[in-house]
Amino acid sequence: MRCKEAYICLLAAQHPRRPPAELREHLERCAACRKRQHRLLELEAEIRALPQPEETLDARLRFQEQLDQLPPLAVVPAPAPEARPRRRSLWPFVGLTACAMLVFGLAWVLSRPSGLPGTFAIATRPRTPGGPAEATVARILEKDLQLAAAADSRQQLTALNDIAAELSVEVRRLSREGPVEDVLLVGGLYERVVCQGLVRRAQTLPAAEREGLVAELVKQLDRSAQEADGAVAAALPGAADGLRNLAIAARQAGGSLTGSAAPPEPRTPAWQPAQSGTLRDLLGTLVLQALLLAEENDPLRRADHCNAVAEQLVQGILLASSGGDSARAEHLGGLLGHVMERGIAPNLERIDLKNADPPRRAEAERVEQRTGQAVEVLQRNLEKAPPVAQPALRKALEAAAQEQGPGQPGKGKGKKDKGGKGGPPALPPGLQKKG
């Protein structure tokens, strides 16, 4: 291969870091082409490192509120979107939506019991036990991963604010549906996020950024306080205290952010989640690790905090599979894969081991080993698990293994790891030994 061909091949490669064999051979021999490769990798790294653009903090929340007002799916059959070069008018969509809203509005008015306020969203939402809590866990996990990759205080604050909003919704749900003891626990997590996370992080913002962002945060905190107050009347017996604590924490944090009150302290005693794998302990772990991640810029420690999340997920998978709950084990396996792929692996890759002193190298090795142990525990359990638990464990491992980055062999639609069927599933990225 000549240099010109090599350059074309490099620019057209899906993974310039891992070029095809022929190009790799050329690169080994040619310093000029290696420099070109380096330049391309640098360019792509720069594009990847472009900061997440600012979004209005409550834009998504507004949308979520709007979502509850939309007609349910069955009423709005719409064609699957096709890739197309021409403009399509939005009017048919608007018309259909309006019709559907009219039909459902009438249906709702006719069906609601007289004298009672109707709740459109709740009436149409299928109730699955554990469903809302699982969804909350998945969303907070996503925030943890954003914190593990956050580039600045603004991103950290945004993620913490989203977590606080999620917890506030969850506390209100628990106050209506129980279990009541969870209201205090999850409310306590909310208090920690706003009192310790939001207030402390806001202090690190540059003055120019602080003003606008703090105003958004205070607005969100006020809203949470009002909603908690409003939920007291309909709360289960014993759940009102949790709501009141939440409202107090939100107001104190808001006051502290605007400078009109001292930094707040959580009223609810600190709770340390057990390594049990239950949904409640998983939620606790996610929130507490989020607080640590928000304070941390060292990729090695970030990876280690993600390890704590991974270990709790592994416990959850074992718990689910011991009861033969394949669906839950698989779901948690998928989350585990996300943590490996987006929380641990990228942070480990960022560590500059060449220039690291021996203690840091040793620490990096420990963190990597800890990561490996998480999935090894699953694999060992797979071998000796009772038959009822095996399908769930296998699904969890497969789900984790499918969370491979684009650079990993086997990534892509329909391309499963070839060794996956017979033997144990491939290890997720971050666990694979680096050459």
Add this chain to the structure above:
Amino acid sequence: MQPFPEDQLVEQARAGNRQAFAALVDLYWPRLFRWLHGMTASSHAAEDLTQDVFLKAWSSLASFQGTIGFRAWLYRIASNALIDTRRGPRGARTAALPDSLTAHDPSPAAVAIGRESQTLVRDACARLPAKLQGPLLLRTQEEMSFEEIAGIYGVTEETIRWRVFKARQQLLNELKHYLDGPQS
């Protein structure tokens, strides 16, 4: 193949579960917003479009067959919405990039240098023709495979390979001095 949690969430959302859809919104909102921001060079337009995309996704979800994967399907809707926007009243894309990413912290030199390089790269990306910029950002920032991007645009994998090739070539030419600078 789509990573796991989406599969279950998409199934639940297709059955009309709003919370599952809300979880999908949370998973994809930041990424979609980032891509649309790169394509429109405007926070407002990107935010409006992101919202439009999810509204359309919700209304079309019942007909989602899973042939191209949920993520690719979502980006396909976004890509279509972009085409609509550029031909519609919201107008053509602006050349310069805004506002929020550069205007916050004027003082420390290190921050300034970092931002300068970010601005260079971002502006060079923004100058790419949309049909090159879209696939490049999907490949680089979203780490999608050529195959997945081809599914979004409804073209062949080789077309996408060519577009990414051209985008990289153009950027390397434009940023040659910047990329060579620190070493020479």
